[in-house]
Amino acid sequence: MARKPLRHRQPGALVRRSVLAARVFASLFGSYAFVWGASSLLIVAQVAGGIAWDEAWMVGMLVAFPGFLAVFLWSYSARSVLRVWVCLFGVGAATTVLAAQWQLRLLAGV
Amino acid sequence: MFDTFRQAMAWVHTGFGLMLGYVLMVVFFFGTLSVFDREIDRWAVPETRFAVQPMPSFDQVLAPVFQRLRPDPDDVERTARRVAGELPDAASLPLVSLFAYTTHRDPVLLVGAEFGVPNAPLDPADDHLHVHGRAQVDPRSGEFLPENRLQIGTEFFYPMHYSLNASPAIIGYWVVGLAAMSMLAALVTGLVIHRRLLRELFTFRPRKRTQRSTLDLHNLTGVVALPFHFFFALTGLLIFAAIYLPVHDSLLQPLDRQHEVMEAARTGLPHEPAGVPAPLASVDAMVAQAKARWAQRGIPGEVGFLTIEHVGDRNGYVSVFRAGSDRVALVGEGIHFRASSGEILHEDPAPSAVHAVSEFLTGLHLQHFRHWLLRWLYVVGGLVGCVCIATGFIFFTERRKRQWALHSPQALRWVDAFAVTAVTGMVLAVLGMLVANRALPADLPARAMWEERVFWCTWLCTLLHAYVRSAALIRGEVSAAWREQCIGIAALAVLAVALNWMTTGDHLWHTVTTGYWPVAGVDASLLTVAFIAFTAAVRLDGRGAGATSTAVEPVEVSRG
Structure with a gap:
C-alpha cells in the first residue's frame, strides 16, 4: 500500500512486509477458523440445550458473520501479530474439536 | 506496526477497498439492475411481452x-x-x-x-x-x-450480482463474499476514520478541487446510505451462509x-x-x-x-x-x-421467532413483494453505493496523481483506466449487450452465447480504450476516456431504444400509452442514461481538468 504506517523502531522493509503479510493472512484465514469453530460450538450448545437444529443453525449463522467482521478488525488493531495468530487459530481449533466431541456425545445420547 | 487504532483502520479501509472495490462496484451495479431483472427480461425477450x-x-x-x-x-x-x-x-x-x-x-x-x-x-x-x-x-x-x-435480467445480470458469472460459479461466490465482508469492514473503518457523522451528511463542496469534492461525495454517500449498505452486505452473506460456512455439511453433518x-x-x-x-x-x-x-x-x-x-x-x-x-x-x-x-x-x-427473523432478512434483500416505490428506492440505494465506491477509488488516484505522474506514470494510467472501466466501462458493457440482443438475428445459433461475448468484449475494449486515452493524466488533466465513454454511453443507449423500436415496434410512446411498463421503464431509463451521459460529456469537455467527480458520477445515478 502506498500509505506507510508511522513507526517508532525502524525494522527492515522485508521484516515489515512479512509481519504485515502474516497479519493479513491471519485476518482472513484465522478469522475464518475462529468463526468456524465458535459458531459450530454455539450451534451444538444450543442443540444440547434443547433448541431445534435448524433454529440453532440459523442463530449460529446470524452471529457468525458479524462475528467474523469483529475478529477481522480486531486482528488489525491488536498490537502483537503473534497474539492474533494464537488467539484466532488456537481458539478456532479448540472450539472445532470441542464442538465435534460434544456432537458425538449428543448423538450417542439420543 | 500501526501506531494508532485509527491508522490500522485506515489501512484496512484503503487496502481492502482498493483490492475489492472493483468487485463491489460490479456487485452493487448489477444488484441495482437486478431490482428490475424481470422487466429487463421482457425487454430482451420480446416473445414474453404479455x-x-x-x-x-x-x-x-x-x-x-x-x-x-x-x-x-x-x-x-x-x-x-x-x-x-x-x-x-x-x-x-x-x-x-x-x-x-x-x-x-x-x-x-x-x-x-x-x-x-x-x-x-x-x-x-x-x-x-x-x-x-x-x-x-x-x-x-x-x-x-x-x-x-437469454433472459438477460434474471439469467445474466442477476447471477453477475452474486457470482460474477464466473465458471465454476463457486469461485465467483467466494470473491463476492469476500467483497461483501470488505464492504462491512469498509463501513465500520470509514466511521472510525472520519468520526464526524453529522457533518459528513451535510458536506458537499462540488466547486472545490476534485480531490476535496470527491472525498465529500464519498463520505456523504457512505453515511447517508450506511444502514442500507450494511444491511445488504450482511444479508447477502447470510443468504449464502450455507456456502460460505458449510458447517452443516461437514463438521456438523451428523446433527x-x-x-x-x-x-x-x-x-x-x-x-x-x-x-x-x-x-x-x-x-x-x-x-x-x-x-x-x-x-x-x-x-x-x-x-x-x-x-x-x-x-x-x-x-x-x-x-x-x-x-x-x-x-x-x-x-x-x-x-x-x-x-x-x-x-x-x-x-x-x-x-x-428465529425463522421469522431469517425470512425477513432474506426477503428484504431479495424483495419479491409488490411495491413499486420501494423497488425504486432499492435502485437509489444501490446507485448511491456505486457512487460511494467509485468516488473512493477516484479519490485514491486524485490524491496520488501529482506524485505518481513523476515516479510511476504507468501505474497511474492503469489505476485510472481500471476506474474508468469500472464506472463508464461497465455501463457500456451492459448497453453493448442490450444492443447485441436486439441487433443479432433471431435464429442465430448460440445467440445467448454471442450476447454474453459482446458483453465481455465491450468491457475489455473499454479497459484498453481507457488506458490508451489516459496520456493527459501525466499532465495533471482528466483522462479523455471519461468523456469519450460518456459519449459512447449516450450513443449506445439511444441505439438500444431505437433497435427495440425497429425490431419489435414497441416504441416508447406506444408502451407508455398502452401502459406496458416493463418495456416502457427500460426504454425510459435508457434515454435518461443517454441524457445524463451526454450532459456529463459536455461538462467534462468544458471544464477540463478537475471535472471528474462532479460530471462523471451522475452517469451512475441515473442507471435504472
Whole structure:
C-alpha cells in the first residue's frame, strides 16, 4: 500500500512486509477458523440445550458473520501479530474439536 | 506496526477497498439492475411481452410440460464424471422431484426437476445424486421458450450480482463474499476514520478541487446510505451462509442428517421414497384446497411455489406455497398433500421467532413483494453505493496523481483506466449487450452465447480504450476516456431504444400509452442514461481538468 504506517523502531522493509503479510493472512484465514469453530460450538450448545437444529443453525449463522467482521478488525488493531495468530487459530481449533466431541456425545445420547 | 487504532483502520479501509472495490462496484451495479431483472427480461425477450400470469393448472398445463422436460446436457456431463459406469440415455432418466416458481412480476413460469441416476457415485459421501433440468414455460400454452433466448435480467445480470458469472460459479461466490465482508469492514473503518457523522451528511463542496469534492461525495454517500449498505452486505452473506460456512455439511453433518430424519417423522413428510409406484391425484384439487385454507386463515393468496417430492412413488407428496407478494418473506404458509390421494399431510405452522427473523432478512434483500416505490428506492440505494465506491477509488488516484505522474506514470494510467472501466466501462458493457440482443438475428445459433461475448468484449475494449486515452493524466488533466465513454454511453443507449423500436415496434410512446411498463421503464431509463451521459460529456469537455467527480458520477445515478 502506498500509505506507510508511522513507526517508532525502524525494522527492515522485508521484516515489515512479512509481519504485515502474516497479519493479513491471519485476518482472513484465522478469522475464518475462529468463526468456524465458535459458531459450530454455539450451534451444538444450543442443540444440547434443547433448541431445534435448524433454529440453532440459523442463530449460529446470524452471529457468525458479524462475528467474523469483529475478529477481522480486531486482528488489525491488536498490537502483537503473534497474539492474533494464537488467539484466532488456537481458539478456532479448540472450539472445532470441542464442538465435534460434544456432537458425538449428543448423538450417542439420543 | 500501526501506531494508532485509527491508522490500522485506515489501512484496512484503503487496502481492502482498493483490492475489492472493483468487485463491489460490479456487485452493487448489477444488484441495482437486478431490482428490475424481470422487466429487463421482457425487454430482451420480446416473445414474453404479455401480461403477468398466475400459476397455471398443473393437471392441464404443467403435467405435460414435465413429461417433455429433459435433463440439462451440461449437468448430465458433470454428473457422468461423478458416477461409476456409463450413464443411461438422458431421456430415459426418471423424474424424481419437480418444482414450478412464479411471482407477481412473471408472465413466464420457471420449472425445474431432478432426475434420478441409477449409477453408484464414485465418492460414497456423494448421496442425493441427481441431474437437473429447468426451463421457462409460457403458462398460457405450456410451450417452452425458444432455447436460444437469454433472459438477460434474471439469467445474466442477476447471477453477475452474486457470482460474477464466473465458471465454476463457486469461485465467483467466494470473491463476492469476500467483497461483501470488505464492504462491512469498509463501513465500520470509514466511521472510525472520519468520526464526524453529522457533518459528513451535510458536506458537499462540488466547486472545490476534485480531490476535496470527491472525498465529500464519498463520505456523504457512505453515511447517508450506511444502514442500507450494511444491511445488504450482511444479508447477502447470510443468504449464502450455507456456502460460505458449510458447517452443516461437514463438521456438523451428523446433527443435520439426524434433524432431517426427525423432521420427516414429525411432519409426516416422507424423507425417502417407498419404492412402490403410485399414481398422482389431481394437483389442481390440492391447489384449490390450499387456497381455501389460506382464505379461511384470513390470508387469501396466489400460489408462488409448487413442488412434488418422490414423483410417482407411494411416498410422494405435493407442497403448495403461498406467493409473498404482500409481505417481506419470499414464500410460505406451505400446505403438503399426499400425492397419491390428495389428503393433507401437514400444514406449516406460523414461523418461530428465529425463522421469522431469517425470512425477513432474506426477503428484504431479495424483495419479491409488490411495491413499486420501494423497488425504486432499492435502485437509489444501490446507485448511491456505486457512487460511494467509485468516488473512493477516484479519490485514491486524485490524491496520488501529482506524485505518481513523476515516479510511476504507468501505474497511474492503469489505476485510472481500471476506474474508468469500472464506472463508464461497465455501463457500456451492459448497453453493448442490450444492443447485441436486439441487433443479432433471431435464429442465430448460440445467440445467448454471442450476447454474453459482446458483453465481455465491450468491457475489455473499454479497459484498453481507457488506458490508451489516459496520456493527459501525466499532465495533471482528466483522462479523455471519461468523456469519450460518456459519449459512447449516450450513443449506445439511444441505439438500444431505437433497435427495440425497429425490431419489435414497441416504441416508447406506444408502451407508455398502452401502459406496458416493463418495456416502457427500460426504454425510459435508457434515454435518461443517454441524457445524463451526454450532459456529463459536455461538462467534462468544458471544464477540463478537475471535472471528474462532479460530471462523471451522475452517469451512475441515473442507471435504472
